[in-house]
Amino acid sequence: MTTPLIRIKGLETHYPLGQRLFGPAPVLRALAGIDLDIPAGSFFGLVGESGSGKTTLGRAILKAAPITSGSVAYDDGQSAFDIGTMDARQERTYRSRAQLIFQDPYAALSPRMTVRDIIAEPLEVMGLTSSRAETDDRVREIAKKCRLNLEHLRRFPHAFSGGQRQRISIARALVSGPKFVVADESVAALDVSIQADILNLLKALQNDLSLTLLFISHDLSVVAHSCDTVAVMYLGRLVEVAPSRTLFARPRHPYTRALLSAIPTLDPDAPPRMQRLTGEIPSPADPPPGCRFHTRCPFAQARCRQEVPQLAPTQDGGQVACHFWKDLPDA
Template sequence: MSNDNLIETQDLSVGFPVGGKIFNKSTLMAVNEVSLSIPRGSFFGVVGESGSGKTTFGRALLNAAPITSGSAHYDDGEVNYNLGKLAGADLKEYRRRAQLIFQDPYAALSPRMTVRDIIAEPLEVMGLCNSRDEVDERVREIAGLCRLNLEHLRRFPHAFSGGQRQRISIARALVSKPRFVVADESVAALDVSIQADILNLLKSLQDEMGLTYLFISHDLSVVAHTCDHVAVMYLGQIMESAPTRQLFQSPRHPYTKALFSAIPSLDPDDRGKAQKLEGEIPSPTNRPSGCQFHTRCPFATDQCRREEPHLETFEAGHAVSCHRWRELEMAD
C-alpha cells in the first residue's frame, strides 16, 4: 500500500444473497471487483446512476457492509487495517477514525434528544472522554467549527432548518476526530444556496482537521465544484477514474460522456449534444456478459459483448474501462 493513500481496494466485491424457498437463490453483486486508491487529504468523488453501487461501496469502506471478496486497506500513518478482517478493539478504533454523514438531515437526528446530546453521543458510546466536562468541551469545540451557536446546543432538532440540521449531523460525525469521512449524498436534500454553504463548510473542515472525504453524489455540478478526483461507477464497477478537471474536460468512456452531456448549460444558446441512454441498468443478479455497459452502449461490438474490459491507466491518474475508447477518441 502506498504511503500517500489512506484507502486502497483491490478487486473489492460486495454481494448479498437473494431468493429463497419460492425463488432460486442467487447473489446480488452490488460492488464487483473495484480497485482504486483514495489519497490522504483528498476530496474523492464517486458518481453514477441510482443502483450503480456507490452507497454500498462507501458502506464497505466503513466496514458496514460485508466484503465478499477482494481486499480493502486503511492506512493513516498511525494504524494499518485490513477492513475485511477487523474485529474487537481494532474495529472499535476504526469506528472512531471513519465516520458517515447521512443524506437526509431530517431523518438522521433523533427528535427526542437535544443537539448537545446528539453531538455528544459518539463520545459517550466510544468512551473517548473521561468526564462530562470533557465531553461538553469537545462538543462546544466542534459546534463552533461547524458554525453552530452555543445556544443551539440546548434545543431540539425540530427547531432548525435543513441546513442547520446538516451542520449538526456533520458535527456529530466529526466530534470523534475521524480521519476518513463518507459523505453519502450529503447535500442532495438541501436547497441549492444551502448546498453551497455546506460544501464550503466541508472544505474548510477538511483543511482544519486533515480529513479525507469519499463524496458520493449523482449531482455532477456539485462534484465538479468540490472533488479533486472522480470515479464513475456503473453496475458495481468503475468505468472511468481521473482527476476532476481532466475527467470533465476529456471524458473517455461512452457512459461518462453520456452522463456529462446531460449537465445543463448556463448558456441559453448552447443546445449541447445530449446522448440519450436507452433502457435501464441491468439487474445485478443477472449481469450481462462482456462489458457491463454494452446493453446500453451505442458503440458496442461483438468484442464488447464477449470480453470484459479491464480498467486501463493511460496517463497520470486517468483510467478507463472500454475496448474502443481510443478508436472513439479519434472519431470525435
C-alpha cells in the first residue's frame, strides 16, 4: 500500500438550514463522519446517488466546501497542508497542487476568452510564470498532452464540440502542475462515443504526470472501468470502500449490491435481478437514525435502526459499514 496523499479523519460538513428563535438552528449534515485515505497515484472512484454528498466531499478536499469538524490532510512528500486550518498564503500554494475538472464543458469555459487565455489563466492568477513566453510554453506543452490541436489555441470555445471542450477544461486544470485532481462527473455530459476518449485521456495523463485522481461519478460502469479503488457513499456516509475488482465481483454492502443490480446490462435476455430498491433516497436534512440505509434495506433489523455501523475491514482488502455484512446471502 502506498502512502496516502489525502488523509481524511472524521470529516463533517454542515450547512445551516434557516434560523430558530430558540435552540440551535437546524443543520444539514452533508458529510457525517467521513474517514478515508486516498493513496498517492491512485485513480480513486467515488460513487453515489444524487444527494449522497459525493460532490461535497470532493469540494471539501479542495477547500471549496466548509469543513465543520474533523481534518483533511494533504501530503505529497514535498509539501503538506492541513486543509481545515491553512492560512491564505498556504491556500494559494495548495491551489496549484490540487485542482478541479468540472462537469459541464459548455458552462465551464468563458465564451469571451480564447482557448489559449482560458488555459493560461490559472498560471497568471497564481503567478507561476514570469514572462508571457514562459506562459505560452507551458500552455502549449499541456495542450499537446491533452491532444489539443495547437492551431485551436487562438479560437474561442464556441467553435468546439463537447469532447474538445472537455479536453480544454482538463488542460486548464492541469496547467499549474497539480498532483491531485478532482474530476466531478467529468464525462457525464458527453456522448458515449466521446466519453471513452476522455476516460482514456485521463488515464494516460494520470500515468504521464503521476497524478492522483478523485473521480466522482454516478455511472458505475464508467467507474468500474477506470478506477482502481472505489468508495460508495449514501446520505453523507461511506458505506463501502474496496478495490474496484473486489467491489464489482463481491459487493458487500446491501446498498452497493442494489446499485450494481440496477445497472441495465446490454444482454437483452438477462434475467431480471431481484435486488430492486424500493423508495427513494431520504432527505439529507432529515436522515434516518442508526444506519442511514435501513429504510430501503431488504435486510434491515432492529439494530440497524438504532446503531450507526462503522467502516470495518473485510478479508479481501475492502471496508464495509454494515452490521450484518457477514450474514448476507451471496449476491
